[in-house]
Amino acid sequence: xxxxxxxxxxxxxxxxxxxxxxxxxxxxxxxxxxxxxxxxxxxxxxxxxxxxxxxxxxxxxxxxxxxxxxxxxxxxxxxxxxxxxxxxxxxxxxxxxxxxxxxxxxxxxxxxxxxxxxxxxxxxxxxxxxxxxxxxxxxxxxxxxxxxxxxxxxxxxxxxxxxxxxxxxxxxxxxxxxxxxxxxxxxxxxxxxxxxxxxxxxxxxxxxxxxxxxxxxxxxxxxxxxxxxxxxxxxxxxxxxxxxxxxxxxxxxxxxxxxxxxxxxxxxxxxxxxxxxxxxxxxxxxxxxxxxxxxxxxxxxxxxxxxxxxxxxxxxxxxxxxxxxxxxxxxxxxxxxxxxxxxxxxxxxxxxxxxxxxxxxxxxxxxxxxxxxxxxxxxxxxxxxxxxxxxxxxxxxxxxxxxxxxxxxxxxxxxxxxxxxxxxxxxxxxxxxxxxxxxxxxxxxxxxxxxxxxxxxxxxxxxxxxxxxxxxxxxxxxxxxxxxxxxxxxxxxxxxxxxxxxxxxxxxxxxxxxxxxxxxxx
Numbered sequence: 001x002x003x004x005x006x007x008x009x010x011x012x013x014x015x016x017x018x019x020x021x022x023x024x025x026x027x028x029x030x031x032x033x034x035x036x037x038x039x040x041x042x043x044x045x046x047x048x049x050x051x052x053x054x055x056x057x058x059x060x061x062x063x064x065x066x067x068x069x070x071x072x073x074x075x076x077x078x079x080x081x082x083x084x085x086x087x088x089x090x091x092x093x094x095x096x097x098x099x100x101x102x103x104x105x106x107x108x109x110x111x112x113x114x115x116x117x118x119x120x121x122x123x124x125x126x127x128x129x130x131x132x133x134x135x136x137x138x139x140x141x142x143x144x145x146x147x148x149x150x151x152x153x154x155x156x157x158x159x160x161x162x163x164x165x166x167x168x169x170x171x172x173x174x175x176x177x178x179x180x181x182x183x184x185x186x187x188x189x190x191x192x193x194x195x196x197x198x199x200x201x202x203x204x205x206x207x208x209x210x211x212x213x214x215x216x217x218x219x220x221x222x223x224x225x226x227x228x229x230x231x232x233x234x235x236x237x238x239x240x241x242x243x244x245x246x247x248x249x250x251x252x253x254x255x256x257x258x259x260x261x262x263x264x265x266x267x268x269x270x271x272x273x274x275x276x277x278x279x280x281x282x283x284x285x286x287x288x289x290x291x292x293x294x295x296x297x298x299x300x301x302x303x304x305x306x307x308x309x310x311x312x313x314x315x316x317x318x319x320x321x322x323x324x325x326x327x328x329x330x331x332x333x334x335x336x337x338x339x340x341x342x343x344x345x346x347x348x349x350x351x352x353x354x355x356x357x358x359x360x361x362x363x364x365x366x367x368x369x370x371x372x373x374x375x376x377x378x379x380x381x382x383x384x385x386x387x388x389x390x391x392x393x394x395x396x397x398x399x400x401x402x403x404x405x406x407x408x409x410x411x412x413x414x415x416x417x418x419x420x421x422x423x424x425x426x427x428x429x430x431x432x433x434x435x436x437x438x439x440x441x442x443x444x445x446x447x448x449x450x451x452x453x454x455x456x457x458x459x460x461x462x463x464x465x466x467x468x469x470x471x472x473x474x475x476x477x478x479x480x481x482x483x484x485x486x487x488x489x490x491x492x493x494x495x496x497x498x499x500x501x502x503x504x505x506x507x508x509x510x511x512x513x514x515x516x517x518x519x520x521x522x
């Protein structure tokens with residue numbers, strides 16, 4: 001790596017971002033180097049454990065509740081106290097870390113804004129540094145933005161949403177920051193920089209260093225985060241348990257270890273969240289290499305049915321028993337401009353989704369656009385307090401329900417939609433955008449993963465479609481070429497289409513779309 005800045009054996013690429021030197025400070029880089037040296041070997045070993053477990057799934061094993069941790073599930077314990085500013089999380093909004101998004105989200109009326117370095121961000125180096133600079137400016141009271149086109153000025157209003165940050169998952173490296181030539185984990189980079197610069201300013205403002213943790217697959221991965229938190233709190237000389245985190249349950253192995261994940265992180269955790277889109281992806285990735293797990297069109301896999309309904313109800317019961325929040329999932333709808341009927345229909349779908357969640361006992365929910373905050377707030381207004389920690393489902397689904405496959409048609413239209421959405425999202429991601437509006441939905445990497453994994457699964461088994469055809473390679477190629485031709489004017493479409501086709505037709509399933517895609521970023 002040329003023209004690097006070196007400090008304490010950690011090297012980072014230069015950044016053109018104004019104020020980068022205030023983010024990539026020597027003491028912050030020292031902290032990142034310590035995190036890497038203490039925890040990276042363990043992280044890599046846990047990633048190998050995922051590979052080993054996948055081999056067992058491929059051999060026919062199915063997820064189950066672990067006998068060796070039954071004592072954790074059976075015993076009575078609770079997490080530590082939840083901070084006052086996190087007691088009401090009825091509506092949370094998520095999005096990338098650009099200044100305009102941060103300001104609009106903090107001013108949206110939502111209770112929480114999750115600034116996302118993960119699925120809503122394409123990890124372009126300067127974008128990551130700019131995001132960190134923006135979040136630092138938020139706590140320094142100087143974040144503002146003027147639109148260069150319209151001249152409109154944006155600033156944070158009074159009573160903004162509580163800020164949480166989602167670092168990348170354990171599987172992603174940050175190649176622009178290395179220790180002895182080895183890339184640091186993206187998770188540790190995002191977490192470490194934000195914590196170092198903002199923990200104490202956030203605490204001084206009456207809040208704290210709050211995080212969302214994505215894509216965990218086991219209690220061991222949660223234990224790793226717990227140890228990272230304990231070390232970081234000691235290093236910053238803040239009280240044990242000051243860092244607070246919500247874990248996204250968005251992989252099917254993690255759904256069978258929810259008690260264990262809460263227990264492993266009990267000093268720092270405040271809740272679990274139903275990461276519904278990645279959960280569908282995980283179901284296909286981990287279990288879908290068997291012909292008896294063929295999925296229907298992704299539009300048929302809704303939260304009120306089969307494995308999605310089961311895991312959300314179990315999450316509520318598990319969390320509330322441990323006095324932790326049970327957060328609902330994302331509504332990806334965005335306003336439909338110029339079509340009042342379509343816009344009304346979209347808002348009705350959001351309302352019904354949020355009414356189902358609050359009725360089941362969720363303590364809060366996610367939306368992707370400020371215009372949907374009032375709709376979600378209205379749905380959750382039926383709560384008699386700031387949360388529903390005392391509410392439990394009428395029943396707790398067991399293993400069979402949590403593995404129950406959704407039913408429905410597999411259609412050519414569904415395949416075409418997967419191709420259109422997956423390729424367009426990937427093209428935008430390669431262009432530096434992680435949150436992409438497509439067909440009146442705000443899409444992120446999780447949707448592209450469902451599209452890619454489902455097409456791979458259907459192709460692997462030449463799945464029967466509702467029109468009597470089978471999803472052969474010839475059919476896929478014909479549909480793919482037709483759809484990509486229509487998208488010919490989309491920037492980066494050729495590069496995106498080539499990668500997407502290669503991954504769908506590969507004999508072995510690639511763990512994450514973003515791993516080979518990252519190699520194509522600057």
